[in-house]
Amino acid sequence: METVNPLKPTEPKGRKLSIHVVTWNVASAAPPLDLDNLLQLDNHNLNLDIYIIGLQEMNCGIMSLLSDTAFEDPWSSFFMDVLSPLSFVKVSYVRMQGLLLLVFAKCQHLPFIQILSTKSTPTGLFGYWRLEHFDWILEMQNFEGLDIPNILDHDLIVWFGDMNFRIEDFGLHFVRESVKSQCYSDLWEKDQLSIAKRCDPLLREFQEGPLLFPPTYKFDKNSNNYDTSEKKRKPAWTDRILWRLKRQPHTDSCAPRLPAHHFSLSLRSYVSHMMYTISDHKPVTGTFDLELKPLVSVPLITLMSEGLWTMENDMLISYSLTSDFPSSPWDWIGLYKVGLRHINDYVSYVWVKDNQISCNGLNQVYFSGSDIPETEGQFLLCYYSNSLRSVVGISSPFKIQPRVFLAEDPLGETQPQI
Incomplete structure (x- = not known):
């Protein structure tokens, strides 16, 4: 049931x-x-x-x-x-x-x-x-x-x-x-x-x-x-x-x-x-x-991925929440490829409380570059509420850029390498 x-x-x-x-x-x-x-x-x-x-x-x-x-x-x-x-x-x-x-x-x-x-x-x-x-x-x-x-x-x-x-x-x-x-x-x-x-x-x-x-x-x-x-x-x-x-x-x-x-x-x-x-x-x-007539008119969490996601940089995730949102120390944010099959199908995740950063009154979470996958494609973020046992916020899809290296060719010119 x-x-x-x-x-x-x-x-x-x-x-x-x-x-x-x-x-x-x-x-x-x-x-x-x-x-x-x-x-x-x-x-x-x-x-x-x-x-x-x-x-x-x-x-x-x-x-x-x-x-x-x-x-x-x-x-x-x-x-x-x-x-x-x-x-x-x-x-x-x-x-x-x-x-x-x-x-x-x-x-x-x-x-x-x-x-x-x-x-x-x-x-x-x-x-x-x-x-x-x-x-x-x-x-x-x-x-x-x-x-x-x-x-x-x-x-x-x-x-x-x-x-x-x-x-x-x-x-x-x-x-x-x-x-x-x-x-x-x-x-x-x-x-x-x-x-x-x-x-x-x-x-x-x-x-x-x-x-x-x-x-x-x-x-x-x-x-x-x-x-x-x-x-x-x-x-x-x-x-x-x-x-x-x-x-x-x-x-x-x-x-x-x-x-x-x-x-x-x-x-x-x-x-x-x-x-x-x-x-x-x-x-x-x-x-x-x-x-x-639904009980919730807008998502309890609004997620925003800050800046350009790459495979080599640490990233910040900003989010806003409604005043009545029941936050929990066990809430987490997952990074998913677009087309996820189920909620545990994340590529990586971070605990919200453990990785939270306060900056000018914004809610921001730190996402280590080592947790960002080395695969290209479309991704999205989901905020999982432990209290509500469900996803309460989803970001818009975004792209993760590949890692870029600089190499010098025999003519002495620097060329980007992917």
């Missing part, structure tokens, strides 16, 4: 963000060569701001888990390789055996995503989710040290994954013929999630888009054929994306009107991606438009 502090508005009607949610039971498979359709990279009219990616049944053998502890798992590396050139940065990662949750955000949004917290709730063997765990999981999702600890008090919950709901009563032949003729409405009434929502008031608070795509389970691997094994499992919509908006307190007509809710969520698309065949499940994605 993720909780992200929203941001303070820059204008009365708020800011709109596009969020793309992915759920896929990958059945221990490695990433395919092309995930452009899954990530909507081939949709040039879609300008996404945040990716939330959940995978189930990742390879969780002992050797795989040991390898993933020392290195990035193949799926995380794949998503970072694809998304970092598009200015997306991995801001959160949670791995629980075969489950993986990844959150990516556009680099420009990093200073406004604060106090990231994670909490995992095991639910038995391999963490498989069942309906009887639903209320218990929500009860256990408490975030320590936050003003709103329980997840049910949060403004938005997105619940997605392989929920294992099946289609009741109908036989295999009827279900397959209904799917073949795209008569999905005949199956909706017998969908176990739809049935459960009629009985569980809390589950009923979660919304879902219409199931206008074929059931996403169970397929023969490397094909688009539903299960032809001896078990011949019925097709079912096991892979789902649900969301819940916090209910507004009820007030009578005589009471003062409450301020408008600070955000709204609308579903743009809810689809499956049938072209992927590496698993017995098809992935499902939901694309949302989130309009919100």
